[in-house]
Amino acid sequence: MPTKTKDVVVIGGGIVGTAILRKLSFYRLDIALIEKQPDVCEGASKANSGIIHTGFDAKPGSVEAECLKLSRDLWPQLIEDCKIPYIPCGAVMVATSEEEKQIIENTYIPNAEANGVEVEWIGKDELLEMNPAVTPNALGGLVVPGEALCDPFWATRSFAEIAAMNGAEVILGNGVRHIERHPEGLKLILADGQEIVSRYVVNAAGLWADEIAAMIGDNSFTLTPRKGQFILTEEQVPISQIILPVPTRKSKGILISPVVFGGFLLGPTAEDQEDKWDRSTTPEGIEAVLSGVEKLIPEARNYESIRQFAGVRAVCSEGDFIIRPSAADRRMVLAVGIRSTGVSASPGIAEMVFGQLQEAGLEAELRDSYVTEIPELFGEANEQEVGEIVCLCRSISRGEIMNAMSRPIAPFTIDAIKRRTGATLGECQGNCCIPKILDLYEEKTGVKPSQPLKGLLQSNLAHQGGTPT
């Protein structure tokens, strides 16, 4: 295999990596993204609350607060350009005791002001009128009108798609095995043996960013996995805003919010653990979510759930985002320790990383023309295109699934099709339509995979074999 050369390679296909790739793709640079899993958005970016935070509660002066501030100005245009499903519903931090009300007044109102985020205290009557499900014990709440919900799958993918349309190479299912120094840059050796020499590398490897940094001898930070368990329900919960508790020292706390795909999300927990791969839910964790939400929404314990899941976020030893060139080799720029506001901060992180690359010596000139908008690839021009319903629970048609397979970042797994269409997200969790989706995949690509994948590498759903008698 010949060695490729690139100007910049981004390691990690989460929301941070793809936001950086999108930004870089506007410049005359030869760039690539490397993701070890078969699709973008397979790590922390896929298992979170989907909230675009304003940063009202971020520590003023932190890198995180700065990225969130930059992002606030960038999101409106991004949502339009990328057609990201978005609900500008606002959030309310509910006080259920005088003590909590004091914390809001003494901590969160001044903090929001320091970060330049608009907030407003509302009394109990107004709170309950907007959110009838909230406990009558509430004293009132702090409304943060700028908090919003988005589809993080869509955001991540659309960033990568715009980059791909501008010529960026997106390498999926092929992680970085090791890194060597090279006169022309850093030499990345991938899992399949492929070699890429890149003048600059951005480390946006999420939970694994410490391992990537260690490949060039940078052990300056460590990442600790912190698990968050969630419950998804399709019950009709009468709330119109994201309902937040008053946070604890460790976490923003357990919240309940609408979901852009429909339904409501309860969670997350905040559990430190050692295993980066442990995304299991536990009876204790689920109980913690229910008892947490129950304080705000008394009915919560009676909800049926269509799914529970856990995400793992990266808690950094430095207690803040790290966005800087590595001390071990300035040709690697770190974008790591993005603990819990990765989706929200990603546009700002991309700006800051671009600045760091320039400081490290990257010369970048804007292209004469480049794509900034996602085209209408879901255009349902005629009824024939729409076709029969494939996913019964969510009423997703054949046409929608076929269109998803024509997108610039093509899906290779069932979860990738889920994230592009919403199919399999409903109550039956794909048990009804996954075999039909395999048919459509075969029809589209002409290939019947011997071991179709659910999501991760090696997550084979089944294998080709004998027919039962």
Place this chain on the structure above:
Amino acid sequence: MTYELVIIGAGISGLAAAEIAHEAGLKEVLLVDYGKTKGGMTRPLFDSGLFEQERQLLERTVSLPYEIKYQSTVTGFFPGEDGENHQLNLQTSNGAELIETSKVMICSGSLEKPREGNWIAGSRPAGVMTASMALGLAARGYVPGQKLLILENGRIMAATARRLESVSQVVRLSGEQWEVTRISGIARLNQVELRERATGNRQTVDCDTLIYAHRRIPSTFFLKGSAVERDEHHAISVDETGKTNIDNVYAAGTCTNQGDDDHLQSIALAQRATRALLNRKG
């Protein structure tokens, strides 16, 4: 054209309803079904010996002179007021259609409630699936796994186990006796932890596939927001004759609150409901 009767679903209940309609002499009858064949989700099990009544029903109804729209799903239901015709939005492989009918039998069945709807702890690897997904994979030449654990809770699971035993190693445990408490494995399932309901004893089974479902999801998604009453599990609320709250709209089988998860009552319920809808003595 206006139909005399539209039967939503050509599974066990729908076919039983169609047979009664034919006996009653109805001519303009339409069946619509999500699948590509008659018989519904349990069709692959009809030859197992555990679905003998259903197999015979299918045989008897093979040549009914009624139009069937396959790969078609009702996406909207608009009951007619004061004896007017009902309207149905249909999504087919050729696009959307609007159908009018004077009577409706809803036999849309149900999906199996999977692991996720039953709050089972653990990870979310590939290899955990319901019986119908396992059968759907098998029908396409895929083997669901090398070593299957099947939690049996009725004839659907028992027949599925029989079918898969010829291609995989199958461990069968009684779902009445055992409950699944934890699922392990990152990319693919590797272990299932179970608890004996009566004693609290635990055991683990090393396997790459778990075939599991408990309770059902009535396939009534198209009734969301319509005037047809459903209970808290989204099953259509019917009386003992299958009558819904809407005139000339009856329902039978697993999409209703009278049905059972294993389709044991579906034929009888559909026969009774269709007779009631058509004012025929049973």
